[in-house]
Amino acid sequence: MISNNKNFKVLTILIPAFNESATIESIIKKVREVDVGDLVKEIIVIDNNSTDDTRAKASAFSDAKVIEEHIQGKGAALKTGFIKATGDIVIIQDADLEYDPREYHLLIKPILEGRADVVFGSRFMSHAPHRVLLFWHMVGNRLLTLFSNILTDLNLTDMETGYKVFSKPVYDSFKNKLLSKKFGIEPELTARVSHKKWRIYEVGISYSGRTYAEGKKIGWKDGLAAFWHIIRFNIFLR
Secondary structure, three states: OOOOOOOOOEEEEEEEEOOOOOOHHHHHHHHHHOOOOOOEEEEEEEEOOOOOOHHHHHHOOOOEEEEEOOOOOHHHHHHHHHHHOOOOEEEEOOOOOOOOHHHHHHHHHHHHOOOOOEEEEEOOOOOOOEOOOOHHHHHHHHHHHHHHHHHHOOOOOOOOOOOEEEEHHHHHHHOOOOOOOOOOHHHHHHHHHHHOOOOEEEEEOOEOOOOOOOOOOOOHHHHHHHHHHHHHHHHHOO
């Protein structure tokens, strides 16, 4: 049961997607079915210039707004999505089924209760089920989080999480300022909410990671670039 603060009426779900034909229908169905109490769901799919039929499959859902973003990259897609969003709360939902929409109630609860402005879903502070794979990917995530924490003075456990949730005043404060085109969006969003001193919470989530053979896109080059983005957005672009 979700206890809803009456000040919150619309939950926007941003789904950036690039060549996710195999999963886009499943994730939209899961988002449509999840219980969010009295909140009205606004589903926005930002198709990032896919070369498969991701866009066509997403467009078949009458209650999903599909936007085509010609600049490839998760960051560019999310900037477009934030600008188009009308929700009192916005949640980022990857299209690859690694994150479970049935946990929305955990993610939005601190905001609905007036305790938080931002919520991160942590893969590293949960007793929920996790698929076991990619040791070095986990190590990289922890190192990036540690480095980010040093510069933001936060004590996050999972800066790179795909589940980030923002109240409207928060995403309005940065939606026209976002600069990252690709996966640098994760440290950029973290830096921006840190610098503004918004109230940030973490909640534990489950995680069903993919292998690269199954379509995982972020790689070691993106990890190295993330170190630069952490420096860039915490030191040079404060």
